[in-house]
Amino acid sequence: MIIAAVIAVTGEIAIPLLTKSVIDTAIKHGSVRQLVPLAIAAMALGAMQAGLNFYRRWVQAGAVTGMERAIRDDLYHHLQVLHAGFHDQWQSGQLLSRATTDLSTIRRFAGFGIVFLITNAWTFLVIVAVLIHLNWWLGLLTGCVFAPVSYLCLRFEKKYGVLSRRAQDQQGDLATYVEEAAGGIRVLKSLGRQREATAQHSAQSQQVYQTQIAKAGLRGAFWASLDVAPNAAIGVVLLFGALAVSWHQLTIGGLVAFVTMTLLLIWPIEATGFIIATGQEAATAAQRIYEILDTEPEITDTPAALQRPALPAASQAGAGHLVFDDVVFRYPGAPEPVLRGLNLELKPGETVALVGATGSGKSTLLQLVPRLADVTGGSITLDGVDIRDLPLAALRARVACAFEDATLFSASVRENVSYGGPEASEEAIMAALAAAQADFVADLPWGADTRIGEQGMALSGGQRQRVALARAILASPQVLLLDDPLSALDVHTEAKVTAALADVLGETTALVVAHRPSTVQLADRVALLSGGVIVAVGSHKELLATEPRYRHLMSADAELPDGGPHDNGLAEPGLASGARR
Ligand SMILES: Nc1ncnc2c1ncn2[C@@H]1O[C@H](COP(=O)(O)OP(=O)(O)OP(=O)(O)O)[C@@H](O)[C@H]1O
Numbered sequence: 001m002i003i004a005a006v007i008a009v010t011g012e013i014a015i016p017l018l019t020k021s022v023i024d025t026a027i028k029h030g031s032v033r034q035l036v037p038l039a040i041a042a043m044a045l046g047a048m049q050a051g052l053n054f055y056r057r058w059v060q061a062g063a064v065t066g067m068e069r070a071i072r073d074d075l076y077h078h079l080q081v082l083h084a085g086f087h088d089q090w091q092s093g094q095l096l097s098r099a100t101t102d103l104s105t106i107r108r109f110a111g112f113g114i115v116f117l118i119t120n121a122w123t124f125l126v127i128v129a130v131l132i133h134l135n136w137w138l139g140l141l142t143g144c145v146f147a148p149v150s151y152l153c154l155r156f157e158k159k160y161g162v163l164s165r166r167a168q169d170q171q172g173d174l175a176t177y178v179e180e181a182a183g184g185i186r187v188l189k190s191l192g193r194q195r196e197a198t199a200q201h202s203a204q205s206q207q208v209y210q211t212q213i214a215k216a217g218l219r220g221a222f223w224a225s226l227d228v229a230p231n232a233a234i235g236v237v238l239l240f241g242a243l244a245v246s247w248h249q250l251t252i253g254g255l256v257a258f259v260t261m262t263l264l265l266i267w268p269i270e271a272t273g274f275i276i277a278t279g280q281e282a283a284t285a286a287q288r289i290y291e292i293l294d295t296e297p298e299i300t301d302t303p304a305a306l307q308r309p310a311l312p313a314a315s316q317a318g319a320g321h322l323v324f325d326d327v328v329f330r331y332p333g334a335p336e337p338v339l340r341g342l343n344l345e346l347k348p349g350e351t352v353a354l355v356g357a358t359g360s361g362k363s364t365l366l367q368l369v370p371r372l373a374d375v376t377g378g379s380i381t382l383d384g385v386d387i388r389d390l391p392l393a394a395l396r397a398r399v400a401c402a403f404e405d406a407t408l409f410s411a412s413v414r415e416n417v418s419y420g421g422p423e424a425s426e427e428a429i430m431a432a433l434a435a436a437q438a439d440f441v442a443d444l445p446w447g448a449d450t451r452i453g454e455q456g457m458a459l460s461g462g463q464r465q466r467v468a469l470a471r472a473i474l475a476s477p478q479v480l481l482l483d484d485p486l487s488a489l490d491v492h493t494e495a496k497v498t499a500a501l502a503d504v505l506g507e508t509t510a511l512v513v514a515h516r517p518s519t520v521q522l523a524d525r526v527a528l529l530s531g532g533v534i535v536a537v538g539s540h541k542e543l544l545a546t547e548p549r550y551r552h553l554m555s556a557d558a559e560l561p562d563g564g565p566h567d568n569g570l571a572e573p574g575l576a577s578g579a580r581r
């Protein structure tokens with residue numbers, strides 16, 4: 001592509017030289033015979049140029065679009081590989097603007113800028129060389145007129161780089177803001193805060209506007225100053241060229257070639273301004289994309305994990321022995337650990353309910369099992385193997401989760417459920433939906449084919465939870481982690497789900513976060529999480545009898561002994577005083 005472009009512009013430069021020959025030989029000698037081959041050469045050059053330009057554009061479109069797609073795929077793949085903590089730290093709008101605006105900025109430069117940057121530099125060098133060949137001092141003089149251009153370019157590049165980075169970051173912030181406002185539109189409307197939201201948005205978009213205006217101002221000044229050089233060069237050529245002709249140092253044809261070639265420099269020099277501007281934008285865009293690509297995923301397969309022999313089949317009896325051994329976990333940047341030496345053992349096939357005050361670290365504990373985050377101390381073992389020594393894919397094939405905020409994707413109910421088991425049969429999907437008591441699916445307009453999630457049928461909180469539960473059940477994992485899976489269900493539906501789950505959970509080791517006595521009934525044992533450790537394990541009845549903190553969590557009207565929640569750090573002061581009343 002670049003070779004075609006370089007040959008094409010070289011052909012263009014040759015035309016003034018033909019003109020020179022026409023004037024200095026054919027016209028001077030009045031010879032038509034000499035004119036014919038020159039005319040044919042000029043036509044051939046024109047045809048070659050047209051052909052090469054067509055070829056360049058044709059190759060360019062495919063190459064550039066392919067490159068954009070490759071970067072986009074790499075970026076998406078990398079976002080999937082990066083640990084969950086990365087996504088906590090990055091605003092979604094910043095990721096979005098990188099995957100869209102920044103990528104198209106790079107494509108624009110790659111499709112246009114790079115080629116012309118090279119051909120323009122080539123044109124300039126060849127023309128100056130030919131000019132020096134025609135008349136060395138006039139050629140050098142003309143070349144020197146353009147020298148300040150490079151200084152201008154360097155200065156502009158630095159200033160423009162800062163502004164374009166600012167503009168791209170601000171656009172990312174704006175994208176985050178718009179995305180949040182769209183997602184939270186009900187909250188904004190119900191609180192009557194549209195006016196404030198609009199004001200805040202226009203303040204942010206005002207910043208983007210100002211940066212863009214500053215960019216345009218800088219660009220305008222730079223481009224205008226670039227116009228000066230070629231015009232000054234033409235003045236120099238006309239004045240000194242005429243002198244050179246009168247001193248017999250240059251032929252008339254040579255002067256015409258000189259002027260035509262200097263005119264050929266106008267566009268490349270002017271375009272340099274545009275090319276440098278888009279190049280600088282593309283450079284900052286690439287820098288922003290590399291900030292993601294250069295982030296190493298923190299949770300990966302260890303060398304030990306990759307060397308492990310094949311794992312026992314998921315359905316193997318007696319598998320699913322999950323042990324938390326002195327587990328410590330602290331969120332990056334948090335001053336205090338959430339879990340401080342937690343011990344808990346789940347025997348194969350056992351269901352343990354995890355109970356603890358809000359904010360005590362239940363969800364945090366659950367996410368450690370599929371290694372969405374790694375423990376900062378201690379270890380978690382599955383069937384005697386540290387989970388960090390298992391290949392991630394194998395670990396996650398054995399563990400399934402239903403999280404607190406039943407996230408569904410923009411797809412049909414069936415597709416959402418089959419995220420749990422992509423190869424599952426239709427019967428298995430229906431059975432999972434039935435176990436989760438998601439019978440409402442049959443009443444949806446297109447049954448299990450109804451699109452849900454964004455831009456689809458809106459489901460109620462409890463309906464979403466049941467679809468998410470079916471998804472986890474369909475995975476038929478060895479270890480099932482349920483984070484308060486029935487919180488949005490009424491007591492009767494909850495009882496039905498609980499009964500169905502008891503069947504499903506037969507072979508499966510399950511850790512179920514529960515807030516309500518009815519969910520706790522599901523479990524073989526109950527573990528009470530407080531102060532970052534498991535403070536008690538036992539049956540629901542035992543704990544009710546022996547653990548005042550458990551009694552307090554399970555029933556609002558239980559009397560607390562002295563030194564209750566304040567001392568054991570179980571509940572927030574507000575909750576505690578409510579209970580005391
Ligand atoms: N991504 C995070 N980064 C930093 N701190 C976090 C993060 N997620 C949770 N925390 C903190 O960790 C603590 C435990 O949170 P966690 O979500 O595990 O509580 P929980 O027991 O599940 O509460 P709930 O019953 O309300 O769901 C809280 O103090 C919370 O502020």
Ligand SMILES: [Mg+2]
Pocket residue numbers: 362363364404483
């Ligand atoms: Mg939670």
